[in-house]
Amino acid sequence: DQQVKxxxxxxxxxxxxxxxxxxxxxNSMFDYFLWYKKYPAxxxxxxxxxxxxxxxNEDGRFTVFLxxxxxxxxxxxxxxxxxxxxxxxxxxxxxxxxxxxxxxxxVKP
Amino acid sequence: xxxxxxxxKFRVLKTGQSMTLxxxxxxxxEYMYWYRQDPGMGLRLIHYSVGEGTTAKGExxxxxxxxxxxxxxxxxxxxxxxxxxxxxxxxxxxxxxxxGGNxxxxxxxxxxxVL
Numbered sequence: 001d002q003q004v005k006x007x008x009x010x011x012x013x014x015x016x017x018x019x020x021x022x023x024x025x026x027n028s029m030f031d032y033f034l035w036y037k038k039y040p041a042x043x044x045x046x047x048x049x050x051x052x053x054x055x056x057n058e059d060g061r062f063t064v065f066l067x068x069x070x071x072x073x074x075x076x077x078x079x080x081x082x083x084x085x086x087x088x089x090x091x092x093x094x095x096x097x098x099x100x101x102x103x104x105x106x107v108k109p
Numbered sequence: 110x111x112x113x114x115x116x117x118k119f120r121v122l123k124t125g126q127s128m129t130l131x132x133x134x135x136x137x138x139e140y141m142y143w144y145r146q147d148p149g150m151g152l153r154l155i156h157y158s159v160g161e162g163t164t165a166k167g168e169x170x171x172x173x174x175x176x177x178x179x180x181x182x183x184x185x186x187x188x189x190x191x192x193x194x195x196x197x198x199x200x201x202x203x204x205x206x207x208x209g210g211n212x213x214x215x216x217x218x219x220x221x222x223v224l
Contacts, residue, residue, distance in 0.1 A: 046212035046214075
């Protein structure tokens with residue numbers, strides 16, 4: 001069973017606008033949530049994380065929001081840049097790490 | 110620092126053949142992991158290791174074996190390859206376990222095709 005789900009396989013936004021990537025999870029025991037970014041032919045790289053006791057974490061253009069009651073988190077990228085075009089994986093950790101299927105973000109100039 | 114490296118980058122096997130994927134890290138990380146990535150499935154943990162000489166099963170361990178004889182190396186073995194093992198394999202390492210939001214550092218991946 002997939003405990004972490006990213007229901008949008010792809011997202012396209014205009015440069016300078018906001019990108020919002022969504023992630024849902026089923027296990028309320030997850031204690032940390034992370035976002036990874038992946039370019040073609042490379043391994044994923046860590047982007048930002050949030051503890052389950054917080055509802056927001058911000059790092060430059062990237063902000064992650066956590067809604068525990070809805071078991072939902074989202075990654076906001078503002079402003080979006082063409083270099084942000086990549087596949088974004090949501091992950092949740094407890095005893096190990098569970099990943100979503102990924103969302104391919106395309107930022108158009 | 111090379112970070113996490115994986116050997117080989119690509120491999121084609123016939124059903125029933127065996128092979129070993131090598132992962133090496135130069136960051137002195139205690140924890141190492143093997144994942145597979147399949148379309149629409151994200152990354153799934155195969156096996157992991159919390160230190161030299163230790164290994165543990167992940168989410169999808171069947172058909173794979175691992176060894177961690179040296180702290181910097183983590184080997185993934187396929188004893189009798191099957192077409193269902195066609196995938197992209199990623200190795201990762203971290204200072205601490207995935208808990209606590211500690212990031213994992215990933216290698217570039219190995220693309221394996223089993224005919």
